[in-house]
Amino acid sequence: MSKAVVVYFSGYGHTKRVAQAVAEGAKAELIEVDAEGNIPEAAWTTLDGADAIILGAPTYMGSAPWQFKKFADATSKKWFVREWQDKVFGGFTNSASLNGDKAVTLIQLQTLASQHGGIWVSLGQLPSNTKAATRGDVNNLGGSVGLLVQSPSDVGAEDIPSGDIETAKRYGARVAEVASRLRG
Structure with a gap:
């Protein structure tokens, strides 16, 4: 069995719920990027x-928020010595809109x-792109590069569509x- 880690930033709790679902599928440990864009020192070893x-x-205003970007920039210390060379990576994002320019964040x-x-x-x-498809279906947003999730702006994280949560679990497992x- 491989060791997987989900590292994420969540501004309002929606991304945290998605991270938990991905981690459940992957049987992964969670590392949260805090409001200042930092992770605990021990998390780097993890x-x-x-x-x-x-x-x-x-996805905020067409890209990942500055807190995640600060974390990403801090990984340059790992990049310089190729610490994460050949690791397996995946990624996910969510926004309030069905599209919301999420593809830009996934590419980031x-x-x-x-x-x-x-x-x-x-x-x-x-x-799930047929006329009969619903928000309860898996991959109802039609993602390919990574996991796309829509979090309605007027409700809490518990109301993320069930299809998106199931897609998150399956992606983590994948x-x-x-x-x-x-x-091997």
């Missing part, structure tokens, strides 16, 4: 020891993983399974 790192951030996360020499895992789930296969 990330170094992981086989898979799953990155998560909400994928680029970070690629700069580290990581191996990116796509969502690997067909979209990333962990790919890491396990590559680990």
Whole structure:
């Protein structure tokens, strides 16, 4: 079994709920980026020891918020010595809108993983894109690069559509399974 870690920033609790679902699927440890853009010092050792790192951030104004960017910039110390070379990576984002320019944030996360020499895992789930599809269906937002989630702006994290939460669990399991296969 591989060791997976989910590292995420959550501004209002929605991304935290998604991170928990991804972690459940991956049987992963959670590391939260705090309101100042930092993680505990011991968390760096946890990330170094992981086989898979799953990155998560909400999409604010077309990209990940500054707190996640501060964390990402701090990973340059790992980049410089290739500490995370060949680790498996995945990523997720959410916003209040169905689209909300989430693809930009996923590409930002994928680029970070690629700069580290990581191996990116796509969502690997067909979209639910028929007339009969509902928000309760898996991958109802039609993502491919990574996990997309829609969090309605007028409700709490408990009201994230069930299809998005199930997609999150399945994506976490996929990333962990790919890491396990590559680990041998």
